[in-house]
Amino acid sequence: MSALSPVPLPPAALRLAFDATALAANWQALDRLSGAARAGAAVKADAYGLGAARVVPILAQAGCRDWFVAHWCEVPDLLPHVPPASIHVLHGPMNAADVAYARATGVSPVLNSLAQVQRWREAGGGLCDLMVDTGINRLGLPLADLGDPALAGLDIDCCISHLASADEDVAQNAQQLERFNAVRAQVPARRYSLANSAGIALGAPWHADLTRPGIALYGGIVRSELAGVIAPVARPQAAVIQRRQLSAGDRVGYNATFVADRPIAAAVVAVGYADGYLRTWSGRGEFMWQGRALPVLGRVSMDMTIVDATSAPDLAEGDWLDLAYNLPEAAKISGLSQYELLTLLGRRFLREKPRPAS
Numbered sequence: 396m397s398a399l400s401p402v403p404l405p406p407a408a409l410r411l412a413f414d415a416t417a418l419a420a421n422w423q424a425l426d427r428l429s430g431a432a433r434a435g436a437a438v439k440a441d442a443y444g445l446g447a448a449r450v451v452p453i454l455a456q457a458g459c460r461d462w463f464v465a466h467w468c469e470v471p472d473l474l475p476h477v478p479p480a481s482i483h484v485l486h487g488p489m490n491a492a493d494v495a496y497a498r499a500t501g502v503s504p505v506l507n508s509l510a511q512v513q514r515w516r517e518a519g520g521g522l523c524d525l526m527v528d529t530g531i532n533r534l535g536l537p538l539a540d541l542g543d544p545a546l547a548g549l550d551i552d553c554c555i556s557h558l559a560s561a562d563e564d565v566a567q568n569a570q571q572l573e574r575f576n577a578v579r580a581q582v583p584a585r586r587y588s589l590a591n592s593a594g595i596a597l598g599a600p601w602h603a604d605l606t607r608p609g610i611a612l613y614g615g616i617v618r619s620e621l622a623g624v625i626a627p628v629a630r631p632q633a634a635v636i637q638r639r640q641l642s643a644g645d646r647v648g649y650n651a652t653f654v655a656d657r658p659i660a661a662a663v664v665a666v667g668y669a670d671g672y673l674r675t676w677s678g679r680g681e682f683m684w685q686g687r688a689l690p691v692l693g694r695v696s697m698d699m700t701i702v703d704a705t706s707a708p709d710l711a712e713g714d715w716l717d718l719a720y721n722l723p724e725a726a727k728i729s730g731l732s733q734y735e736l737l738t739l740l741g742r743r744f745l746r747e748k749p750r751p752a753s
């Protein structure tokens with residue numbers, strides 16, 4: 396019951412079912428593959444859309460001790476679950492407010508430029524991380540800045556760099572590793588960290604002390620070495636809200652991009668592009684019900700998608716369908732990346748917190 400209504404909110408018609416056992420097993424597999432290094436976890440973007448509040452306690456239980464988020468606004472979701480110093484904020488302190496928040500909470504800022512280093516030192520400094528750019532040209536100090544006197548005396552927990560193309564077999568991977576090894580010789584830090592999910596699969600030279608898997612924790616297969624090792628975690632599901640019978644010649648959905656050439660038993664499903672089920676799935680997505688594949692008919696709309704349920708005569712309004720959402724396969728079909736497929740899934744998907752361990 397809510398404060399605003401004496402009647403409880405009815406159940407959701409969209410949910411993101413979630414396999415906690417697979418999530419924990421994926422982290423353990425990535426930690427094992429990291430060899431002598433420990434695996435942390437990238438939990439930015441609400442744990443890639445799965446819900447940081449349910450993901451973080453499960454990974455902490457599995458043994459994870461380091462957490463990477465992008466924005467400061469993502470920190471409060473983690474603070475109830477893990478020690479502040481184990482949270483690393485990748486975007487770093489952009490202004491005095493960020494610095495004040497880092498110092499007050501004890502969260503670790505990732506310093507990305509000499510300006511951020513200066514800002515941190517002027518406020519009194521303390522334990523921090525340092526991002527060095529070894530070739531992605533995104534965030535991080537350029538190698539040319541590493542001799543700057545402002546770096547002397549910084550108390551660096553993790554000295555980090557980020558791989559640009561670890562999901563491909565290209566010369567850039569060895570080049571970034573070589574540069575990172577030079578950084579290690581030059582920048583004193585407690586720990587060094589280079590590899591994301593794909594970087595873990597590149598092998599021991601890339602592992603350093605701490606790895607930072609994200610997508611593979613959540614079921615993404617970004618290199619062939621991870622196939623058979625990493626299990627799916629998230630299963631988006633949507634309820635049928637109406638069934639209707641189509642005759643030959645009937646047009647379906649906006650702009651009538653599908654016209655029935657025979658009688659079709661259609662079902663209207665409560666998911667649309669506002670939920671991240673983008674229009675790219677129009678005419679090519681599928682939903683699964685009791686082992687049967689129900690193809691999408693016509694355009695995906697904002698809140699609804701229409702499917703061909705002729706093969707499922709028993710399917711009723713209120714029944715739940717699984718989106719066909721095997722990440723590597725869905726990426727090929729949709730043209731979206733596995734990362735986009737997860738982080739797109741909108742707020743209307745119910746993300747249930749795990750039941751407390753009994």
Ligand SMILES: *Cc1c(COP(=O)(O)O)cnc(C)c1O
Pocket residue numbers: 437439463485557590591592593607608609610611
């Ligand atoms: C997102 C991110 C990761 C995780 O990358 P995956 O490819 O999802 O494993 C690691 N490190 C940094 C700096 C990131 O921004």
